[in-house]
Amino acid sequence: MPAPRRARTRLACRLAAVAVAAALALLPVAQTGDPLRPLLAWLAGLGLLLAAGAAWHPAALLGPALTVLLAGYTVALLGLGGRVHAWAPVVGAGLLLFGELACWAREAHPLVRDEPPATKARAAVLAASVVTALGLGALVLLAAGLPAGGALARLAVGVLAATATLALVAVAARPTATR
């Protein structure tokens, strides 16, 4: 029965995406003290709502959902003081996992029958991306601990990296006609 299986894949992706988003939204609430908790709870609720919307249909909600989840985590960082939060790589990988699952849910259209190798390849790429994201996040945290220049140099590198990322995306992602 191919049609129900396709519908199940879609539903599973949606539920998994919402579950990941819920975990990402509740993590800062659980780890933060009283002054910031009400604000984080509101952000978590809003993030969860947007995440569910992004997983169910409108592609335009993916960006706002990720931003609100990130905002919740960033606010939570303010309450941590000077110590480094070791869960940051998990949060990064979680955001990536949520985004990919939401996109997969839209991709798994009930009308399109996926051959099993295509589904397996998709799952493998997703798993590899998440593992790589965890490693990359950990690497960034480790690199941040190393002494490397002053604050101005770090600021320059950061601004340059952000600008270069946006420029590359703008150039590479434009719609073009090829052969």
Next chain:
Amino acid sequence: MTRRPAPKIAAYAGVAAVALLAGLALGRPEPVAVAAPLAVLVVAGLAAARDPELDVDATADRDRAIVGDEVTVEVRLRAHRAVDRLELLLVVPPGLEGPGGAGGVPRTPPGSPGGTGPGRSGRPWALAVTLAAGEERTVTVTLACRRWGAYRLGDLHLRAHDRFRLLCWERHLDLQAPLKVFPEPEALRALVRPFETQVFTGSQVSRHRGEGIEFADIRPFLPGDRPRSVNWRATARRGEPWVNQRHPERNTDVVLFVDSFLDVRGQRESTLDLAVGAAASLATAYLRQRDRVGLVGFGGFVQWLQPGSGQGALYRLLDTLMETQVFATAAWKGIRHLPPRTLPPKALIVALSPLLDQRAVAALFDLLARGYDLAVVDISPLTGAAAVDGEWGPLAMRLWALQRETLRHRYQRLGAAVVEWTAEVHLQQVLLEVETCRRRAVPAPG
């Protein structure tokens, strides 16, 4: 192929930029650690994406079929570069049914006039495959022919994705493979016989007298009569030579008049489905007995075929018949729009009409006034019409039925045989009723 970015590129890049700026503003490494996977995925994915190179071809295994047959469409793919996910979308026209119920018989509310005809956009069938570099793949799609009509197959949409689903490439191919689906002809043992025959030899017994098989009368011997025609029993009784007279076997001209102004769709079939199926069956049966058959498709598009005989005429007629569809127009159409040779003198005109559109009704009156031998099969839209609830619904249906009955009486008073045909009744039974009705009817003065 046209390349399009996925919406998630903007989302990932935007969130990564915001996180990097937050990290700079707060002077903390955690937002950077959160942003890094998103930014790296976008940058690495875009850098690694390559335009797919695909050769695509699609063919159907036949161009003619009968309702109920299956047609196989083969889509051949050859990838010069690896494609992580390729979506194939084949548009299945209404009237054909793909695997999993794609396409299918067009659905309109029962009883609604002007239903869909073949050729409107249909429901697609789609498959996603993975292709390695240099791989050739043939995808076979079996389409079941559910409704008669002329179709175009091969409306194919392709969408390729890269590994990280950041870009997609789209391409549309319209291979325009023609397919004609003919209705299955019904076996007809008895046909409507015309009042007048033509001059060529055929299978219809003429009302005139001449050389033939059927006995007609006897008359006194005249010089030139053949001795084998002498009726010896009458000659012995009357004392002078008498000969037999016979009815010759002649062919006839039959024109099938298909009213395609409106189509009323019921639960199973529509009035136009019944008309086209009956016209195909009648044409096959008349041509088998060496009559000449012509066609007038009278609707938004007026199409005609002059009467012809033989297998070639049958194929021409069926091909023309398959292109029949409802075309909404307010322009007035009349018999005068038809070429004179389309309706030859002494031809039997068998009209297949739901008698709903005034233009078709007036055209049939016009034919009667011109003295044509007309038989009308009134394909009843009442059975397909949706039941109307409420106080006035049944009354309206009864008034409609009475109005239609009055119209049939008007035709009968002018000499036409009119029989109502509902979908439950076999065409053969309707033809027998028409024949019975014609025995009682008086031909219109010609």
